[in-house]
Amino acid sequence: MPFRAPVADCQFILDHVVDYAQVSATERFAQAGADTVAAILDEAAKLTDNVLAPVNRNGDTDPARLENGVVVTPKGFAQAYAQLAEGGWMGLSASEEAGGMGLPATVATAVNEMMQSGCLALMLNPLMTQGQIEALEHHASDDLKAIYLPKLISGAWCGTMNLTEPGAGSDVGALRAKAEPLDDGTYAISGQKIFITWGDNDFAENICHLVLARLPDGAAGTKGISLFMVPKYLPQADGTLGAQNDLKVVSLEHKLGIHGSPTCVMEYNAAKGWLVGEKHGGMAAMFTMMNNARLGVGVQGVAMAEAATQKALDYSLERTQGRTSGPTGKIFDHTDVRRMLATMRADTYAARALALACGVALDLGRATGDADWQARAALLIPIAKAFGTDTGHDVAQIGVQVHGGMGYIEETGAAQFARDARITQIYEGTNGIQALDLVGRKLADGGEAAARLLDEIEAFAESVRASHTALAGPLWDAAETLRETTEHLVTLPVGARGAGAVPYLRAFARVLGGYFHLKAAVAEGGSGKRSRLACFYIERLLPEHRALLAAVSAGSATVEALEVGDLEG
């Protein structure tokens, strides 16, 4: 069966789990009421099911390629992109002043998840543009905004982000790209950038590169980095495009997945650039986007998990193998197959609810300026990124397993989800970096934001303990264990938190998943499908938190004692 965008589940979560109504109750997002959101989700679902999902396999089997210095995109991508642009989807979260829809991050999150399930490789293109729009809105001069924003929002031009260099990945501050001031107030940008997603394409009139580089007087490290707009074609005063800039795509990477998305090595040879934001303020500009971008990537994981879950469920209802005494007569009836499918669905739901909860916190933090909501968003973002993407990959791998031998055959398409998902655990800050952000910066308040969230979870569990004993009890206990571990963790110097970072983040996500499942079960009332899924999650997936938190409590000494020779075998 073809992909069906999960409108009903998104809607249920918005209405009953993450209380989206709080967002549309603010003045800023008053226009994004329940009816509007429902209509947007329906439109996004149509585009996903009818336009995006049908081109997804093309991207994998006929990767983007470089011909005579220009990227040629997979069959059908240009047409699908044109429909995205026509529908105004590029400006989903751009401000209304700039010509965008001005929608809350929560709604953008739901829409992007669906569309990325349809075709992740293509959707990375508008996602880059959306990030660039956000950066320009916050940091660019009015002149730059006037030139670029309308073109980016209409989809006529595309945007890219140029951070990484061969020696500067997780450590952006190590970059070597240079910016030389020119007499006319612009800059000559030189250097090589790698891993540039959609660094070129054959369907946009112009490609607008936001490039991090160092001015001659820029200090070493992140403090000396500035941000520049470096377009492929130079816009002229009359609004038309002029000469080609001194930049080029040197090569495309041959990757494990997202083959439809050209990952470029870019070379800038004194290319003309315009400063965006303050001199040496490049990192500040990047940080503005980073929270959104990290949530955006987390949602890519949810998207892959959803697509993989649907595909595996469909297969399990088509494939006959072995005796079954169950109702379908297909492999769905085998208990171990159902265990796999339930794990996929329960974790997909948990990751989706987490992403949407994160969106609500972001929106409320912005709309109300409330410091608690801002801290909540900051706390949830690394968890949503890492758990969302780990879930994307893990669930897709379970999907391969459900398919048995057919899962290993590329034509089946099950493996593509796993390959495509795999990059999401790495880019936009590896999941290890997310975990270090969580135990470092995000607990720098002494764990206050975490404690407030755990208060909320425990209070909710307490309030439904009588009616939902089997679910509320284990969740309350898990939240309490997480609280104790958090209280212990914040007493350690940040350096000693390293070995516990990844397990801590995952345990936190497990507890949050339990909270969202319990909320769903309670909202459902009786004992329907959401309650059965919540039972499964709390009985079988939540308990993982114990071993994880034990590892956190064990500290870093055992890990730090290990020497190179110990790991040689």
Add this chain to the structure above:
Amino acid sequence: MPFRAPVADCQFILDHVVDYAQVSATERFAQAGADTVAAILDEAAKLTDNVLAPVNRNGDTDPARLENGVVVTPKGFAQAYAQLAEGGWMGLSASEEAGGMGLPATVATAVNEMMQSGCLALMLNPLMTQGQIEALEHHASDDLKAIYLPKLISGAWCGTMNLTEPGAGSDVGALRAKAEPLDDGTYAISGQKIFITWGDNDFAENICHLVLARLPDGAAGTKGISLFMVPKYLPQADGTLGAQNDLKVVSLEHKLGIHGSPTCVMEYNAAKGWLVGEKHGGMAAMFTMMNNARLGVGVQGVAMAEAATQKALDYSLERTQGRTSGPTGKIFDHTDVRRMLATMRADTYAARALALACGVALDLGRATGDADWQARAALLIPIAKAFGTDTGHDVAQIGVQVHGGMGYIEETGAAQFARDARITQIYEGTNGIQALDLVGRKLADGGEAAARLLDEIEAFAESVRASHTALAGPLWDAAETLRETTEHLVTLPVGARGAGAVPYLRAFARVLGGYFHLKAAVAEGGSGKRSRLACFYIERLLPEHRALLAAVSAGSATVEALEVGDLEG
């Protein structure tokens, strides 16, 4: 750095962890003493490092392809194969009477692990031949043995196994291939077989297919299946090759990994075949091989884990990124990177020790006829298969993560190990099937074999509790929890064990890993590298067993209650 076969670790495990000396103390394996084994491991290591590992990337980048009905193999594969044949490695475990080396399964396991680390895709070829040799030795007529065994053992001919059909995978009994008796005592074999590993190649004189098919009077299901030898070219009375048989390779699969290994769709059109073993006795013949083959596949996982661990460690010692205060100045110093590397090494060790322990039990069961050793081998095989292959894939995926963005680029080679490893969790009985075998057939003795093993583990932990408190205590507790869960599990009807099968198997492997790590630490004496790794394992990986066993104890009701609609989201 190029791959270095893990001779020292294998040797240490044989000497200090799995007590290989018991095997060479038997009359049957008296010739495989310590010096002989050491010499064999050294030779295998040389071939691995110098001949096999260098062609591994070729297989991935230039997959085997079908040209005019013949499989063309990747560059360098034919030459590497010739060296394997020259060295006599095809006959590693074949009996000496038949011209083989007659080595114990334990030694074959160690050798195959190394060589598969070098090039899994190529090594699947001799592995298939080894399986065929074993089947023929046990079941074929003397005439067939005389024709085929010398050619297979010399490597002049290759062997394949033809079980799977489109509608008969895990459920072999559903197969449709037919065998019609001919007047000359041979049979006409017709049908389509899929997923046939190395179904053809361009370097062997003949390809010998063992094919499962049903005789006209064969009952439905597995009881009516017979085994046939169906060679590509028909051997003549004078020993030369005659006409081509009526069989062909229809197509090759396009797979996620092991691209160098041609996975064929085979078509048999009244091809001439010879019965192997009894009529309708095909499954019995398959079962003879199955234990060995399952251990063999488990070891493929260990092989991928070792290769991935070495590669990630090398990278971590080359790559500079971010500030470190550690001794190497490279990303190795980051605690979270070391945590990943330690997980890789600790689990690779555990999976290797498990495979070798399984080999020892197989060998002792055969050499002594002791029912306890036979039961031990039967118990360990599904665990070694599933945990070995899960470890292979999981460890390789951690290796991708250690490489960061570079891990996603195919040229790096890190992703290949994960892609190649992925099939091992599926073929030769999916890991779900292994788990069902464990909780069903392998606990059919009421858990006696498991209890004897747990007695041994607890007694060992008890005996070193004073000197190794921090390790022995948690291991004893874990073994005891596993014992209690096992005692509970065997009271359930087999049908109700399904939802707990996979977690039970993994928990069992976790406890065994703890046992092997403790043994290594004790053998090492003081507080060296093996003790530090054991600490890491017991502190951070062993605790996973608790959540797993809790899931087992929860039973199957929650899973069985799930309906199709619950999993639709």
